[in-house]
Amino acid sequence: MMQIYRPLNILGFAYREIKQALTDMEKMFSLLDLTPEIIDAPDAVNLTGVKGAIEFNHVDFHYDENRPILHDVSFSIAPGEKVALVGPTGAGKSTISRILFRFYDISKGSVTIDGQKLSTLTQASVRRAIGIVPQDTVLFNDTIGYNIAYAKDGATRAQIEDAARAAQIHDFIEGLPKGYDTMVGERGLKLSGGEKQRVAIARTLLKNPPILFLDEATSALDNTTERDIQDALDTASKGRTTLIIAHRLTTITGADKIIVLDNGRVVEQGTHDALLAKNGLYAQLWEQQSEPVDA
Ligand code: ATP
Numbered sequence: 001m002m003q004i005y006r007p008l009n010i011l012g013f014a015y016r017e018i019k020q021a022l023t024d025m026e027k028m029f030s031l032l033d034l035t036p037e038i039i040d041a042p043d044a045v046n047l048t049g050v051k052g053a054i055e056f057n058h059v060d061f062h063y064d065e066n067r068p069i070l071h072d073v074s075f076s077i078a079p080g081e082k083v084a085l086v087g088p089t090g091a092g093k094s095t096i097s098r099i100l101f102r103f104y105d106i107s108k109g110s111v112t113i114d115g116q117k118l119s120t121l122t123q124a125s126v127r128r129a130i131g132i133v134p135q136d137t138v139l140f141n142d143t144i145g146y147n148i149a150y151a152k153d154g155a156t157r158a159q160i161e162d163a164a165r166a167a168q169i170h171d172f173i174e175g176l177p178k179g180y181d182t183m184v185g186e187r188g189l190k191l192s193g194g195e196k197q198r199v200a201i202a203r204t205l206l207k208n209p210p211i212l213f214l215d216e217a218t219s220a221l222d223n224t225t226e227r228d229i230q231d232a233l234d235t236a237s238k239g240r241t242t243l244i245i246a247h248r249l250t251t252i253t254g255a256d257k258i259i260v261l262d263n264g265r266v267v268e269q270g271t272h273d274a275l276l277a278k279n280g281l282y283a284q285l286w287e288q289q290s291e292p293v294d295a
Pocket residue numbers: 063064069087088089090091092093094095096
């Protein structure tokens with residue numbers, strides 16, 4: 001009996017491992033909205049020595065040929081700058097992040113990182129240079145330590161804890177029943193939106209990319225959580241080019257530049273004060289968000 005049981009047991013184990021790997025991959029693909037049809041140019045080179053200058057030059061883009069999405073989008077970001085993308089829903093903010101990550105190719109214009117055209121670079125090297133903190137972070141059915149560590153092969157426990165500390169999530173983790181070994185995900189501990197976002201910030205800190213892209217959570221967070229995330233982000237964005245898709249304008253008043261999109265076009269760009277003085281779309285959005293909400 002044992003003779004049969006052992007191989008079956010091993011098979012069962014292998015099956016679970018494979019299934020977990022597939023689940024992880026599936027989640028990553030849906031998380032990143034990956035479009036596998038983009039392939040590297042035969043002579044593509046690696047992006048190296050990234051300082052973090054980003055430029056969109058007269059970019060047109062469509063997902064579907066019959067429906068143009070971005071029209072003549074131009075902006076430039078200097079290394080280390082903190083830049084916010086704002087605008088009404090459907091304006092094209094997430095589309096810009098997907099283009100930068102090269103999930104899609106543009107139909108006109110160019111996108112460069114440190115003067116190197118994205119279309120001439122290997123996708124892997126571009127993605128290594130950019131850390132994304134998505135709105136809704138996917139957590140694997142594994143320990144919280146693994147969920148942070150997977151951003152970096154061979155990360156040590158000390159490095160994981162340092163990243164968690166900087167992301168303001170270390171104390172929370174230490175307070176869990178099994179600390180860093182606590183299981184999270186569908187079959188484990190459920191984390192709140194704010195906690196998940198801090199796990200994502202810790203992951204990104206561990207990856208240590210020169211460019212950081214944050215998709216701010218749309219859902220309202222309580223003041224303490226918001227402040228914790230803000231602190232974590234301030235730490236994470238130090239010395240890196242940081243792009244933020246901002247939904248709550250109060251979080252980006254200190255940005256070096258705010259790019260205002262509407263219907264796939266850049267309609268305004270400048271600092272918070274300059275844009276308020278302009279009295280255009282940004283001033284309108286600011287006004288709307290300042291109005292008291294009826295309970
Ligand atoms: P929100 O603030 O609501 O997230 P956004 O400014 O990020 O909006 P995008 O997600 O960039 O807007 O979408 C811009 C436009 O592109 C929208 O009209 C949207 O319907 C369309 N779009 C987005 N993703 C796809 C896709 N995968 N295929 C086809 N159209 C898409």
